[in-house]
Amino acid sequence: xxxxxxxxxxxxxxxxxxxxxxxxxxxxxxxxxxxxxxxxxxxxxxxxxxxxxxxxxxxxxxxxxxxxxxxxxxxxxxxxxxxxxxxxxxxxxxxxxxxxxxxxxxxxxxxxxxxxxxxxxxxxxxxxxxxxxxxxxxxxxxxxxxxxxxxxxxxxxxxxxxxxxxxxxxxxxxxxxxxxxxxxxxxxxxxxxxxxxxxxxxxxxxxxxxxxxxxxxxxxxxxxxxxxxxxxxxxxxxxxxxxxxxxxxxxxxxxxxxxxxxxxxxxxxxxxxxxxxxxxxxxxxxxxxxxxxxxxxxxxxxxxxxxxxxxxxxxxxxxxxxxxxx
Amino acid sequence: xxxxxxxxxxxxxxxxxxxxxxxxxxxxxxxxxxxxxxxxxxxxxxxxxxxxxxxxxxxxxxxxxxxxxxxxxxxxxxxxxxxxxxxxxxxxxxxxxxxxxxxxxxxxxxxxxxxxxxxxxxxxxxxxxxxxxxxxxxxxxxxxxxxxxxxxxxxxxxxxxxxxxxxxxxxxxxxxxxxxxxxxxxxxxxxxxxxxxxxxxxxxxxxxxxxxxxxxxxxxxxxxxxxxxxxxxxxxxxxxxxxxxxxxxxxxxxxxxxxxxxxxxxxxxxxxxxxxxxxxxxxxxxxxxxxxxxxxxxxxxxxxxxxxxxxxxxxxxxxxxxxxxx
DNA sequence: TTGTAAGCGTTATCAT
DNA sequence: ATGATAACGCTTACAA
Numbered sequence: 001x002x003x004x005x006x007x008x009x010x011x012x013x014x015x016x017x018x019x020x021x022x023x024x025x026x027x028x029x030x031x032x033x034x035x036x037x038x039x040x041x042x043x044x045x046x047x048x049x050x051x052x053x054x055x056x057x058x059x060x061x062x063x064x065x066x067x068x069x070x071x072x073x074x075x076x077x078x079x080x081x082x083x084x085x086x087x088x089x090x091x092x093x094x095x096x097x098x099x100x101x102x103x104x105x106x107x108x109x110x111x112x113x114x115x116x117x118x119x120x121x122x123x124x125x126x127x128x129x130x131x132x133x134x135x136x137x138x139x140x141x142x143x144x145x146x147x148x149x150x151x152x153x154x155x156x157x158x159x160x161x162x163x164x165x166x167x168x169x170x171x172x173x174x175x176x177x178x179x180x181x182x183x184x185x186x187x188x189x190x191x192x193x194x195x196x197x198x199x200x201x202x203x204x205x206x207x208x209x210x211x212x213x214x215x216x217x218x219x220x221x222x223x224x225x226x227x228x229x230x231x232x233x234x235x236x237x238x239x240x241x242x243x244x245x246x247x248x249x250x251x252x253x254x255x256x257x258x259x260x261x262x263x264x265x266x267x268x269x270x271x272x273x274x275x276x277x278x279x280x281x282x283x284x285x286x287x288x289x290x291x292x293x294x295x296x297x298x299x300x301x302x303x304x305x306x307x308x309x310x311x312x313x314x315x316x317x318x319x320x321x322x323x324x325x326x
Numbered sequence: 327x328x329x330x331x332x333x334x335x336x337x338x339x340x341x342x343x344x345x346x347x348x349x350x351x352x353x354x355x356x357x358x359x360x361x362x363x364x365x366x367x368x369x370x371x372x373x374x375x376x377x378x379x380x381x382x383x384x385x386x387x388x389x390x391x392x393x394x395x396x397x398x399x400x401x402x403x404x405x406x407x408x409x410x411x412x413x414x415x416x417x418x419x420x421x422x423x424x425x426x427x428x429x430x431x432x433x434x435x436x437x438x439x440x441x442x443x444x445x446x447x448x449x450x451x452x453x454x455x456x457x458x459x460x461x462x463x464x465x466x467x468x469x470x471x472x473x474x475x476x477x478x479x480x481x482x483x484x485x486x487x488x489x490x491x492x493x494x495x496x497x498x499x500x501x502x503x504x505x506x507x508x509x510x511x512x513x514x515x516x517x518x519x520x521x522x523x524x525x526x527x528x529x530x531x532x533x534x535x536x537x538x539x540x541x542x543x544x545x546x547x548x549x550x551x552x553x554x555x556x557x558x559x560x561x562x563x564x565x566x567x568x569x570x571x572x573x574x575x576x577x578x579x580x581x582x583x584x585x586x587x588x589x590x591x592x593x594x595x596x597x598x599x600x601x602x603x604x605x606x607x608x609x610x611x612x613x614x615x616x617x618x619x620x621x622x623x624x625x626x627x628x629x630x631x632x633x634x635x636x637x638x639x640x641x642x643x644x645x646x647x648x649x650x651x652x
Numbered sequence: 653t654t655g656t657a658a659g660c661g662t663t664a665t666c667a668t
Numbered sequence: 669a670t671g672a673t674a675a676c677g678c679t680t681a682c683a684a
Binding site: 010013014031054056 | 673
């Protein structure tokens, strides 16, 4: 920067003003132009670290997550990254492997880098315990929540998801709609069932407990539940699966019985895992989680927190992705 | 840091030495202890940015990639992250969306942060064009290469992959092994076919061109190719698919004809996409890409470059993941 | 074994 | 409209 200043015969101060495009200082257009020319000519590139040190703004945001290892929920990173970029912030992503000692260590090092905020994101909707140092910096939780629900968080609307999936099946003419839910007690499980029952109630269909199964979130889980449901005396004509993986298993069980999708049995999945949903035959209609928006929203909340806003809880609902199974 | 120094009645210098654990300076154990105690007590945390500014080492490595958006190849990030962490380096990950203007902008900003090296990683094995500024900093390419092959790179061993997949099928007793390859001309396509032919040659099986198909890397592509292959007069008894997605389609075509896997037809996939491979029925035996190692190797190469090594080209081969389809 | 002092590359506060 | 000068929080010769 000194070089630039010397080169154009101005002071460092002036150069700094020009480069930062400050409008509150009067600098002649001629000087401005000369500075920029020199910048080009000398190939000058401001040192962000030095800027941070002097200005006390690092423009760094931490993202601690267990997502990088898995194919799941990458949209969160994606959405956050994009939103951060637009705000001129850089995301420092650290994968915690879901290990809380690691999370703690990661946060320490990020605090050493003087991040202005931190996001904790998980690949499944669940409870986490935060490192103590989380209270030292604005914190937002994505797809997870802390015991005391003390931190602002961005969560998917499980109820709405359960509702729209079920309603889609009802609209297709089904009255006996089964729900293959995830393991009991999970936030997703609870919420989706509420949505499911709400949709049935709205259509005047009584809830039949025999049509509600729970299983592991795997193809095998889906296969077994579906097989059992199809054995029922009054078997369902539609099945709403808790995950696309389960739907994958459901397809097998259905095809094995020579039934066709969606003519004989309608199927709706959950998660919109492209890789499964769009390559299943027929392509799977499924409820998507709004991962991108969740990530972006987290950045937005952090920005809001920085300007004095108070932390809320944001519930985002995802759309139904129509393909061909319902 | 001044606070610490004052608190223990020593100079900043001494405190700095203690904190950096410098062994080339003699400092009494007593002083050391007192410094650490004060650090704890005052909750002091070194400012990494200031350290970088003074020491001219940022410990920052850039990773520009199109991977974050997709479920694919996340292992690269994972492996790189882990390796970097162990070296005390922080990975600055930016997703380029595969857009080269974006890549350029990302690199500019990373250079502003004074990264000590940069990694370009892609989700598919392909050619990329690097921003000009790439020459300003040590650069390593992962899963991709530049026109002039001027930059050191880490690539998967496509030949070995083609070889081990084919050999597995031959070892299972098959003599008519089909290859459903990816679109012609891709590095993966070419390499794998070489490996395929090598395995056949080794077993004394002549290459039958009718058994070599190419299609799009989708379930539909796999389905169509498989269907055509099974119509052949001398149909194959084993199929080696270019991707797990294609294998997914192959499964459908095979099952549709009432054939069983692996009893009637052996299938091997490529990619080891957990989500597909382990949930297909039967679980898919497939060739894995060594993404984790590739990411870690890239960090290793960057470290080597920093200590004066010259850039090579590293070819890493992945293992065959045995499940139940062959 | 410890301390002094000069940077590192910026921004920010005042002057002029 | 522009410039001096003092931070920012640390490292590192060089001295003592």
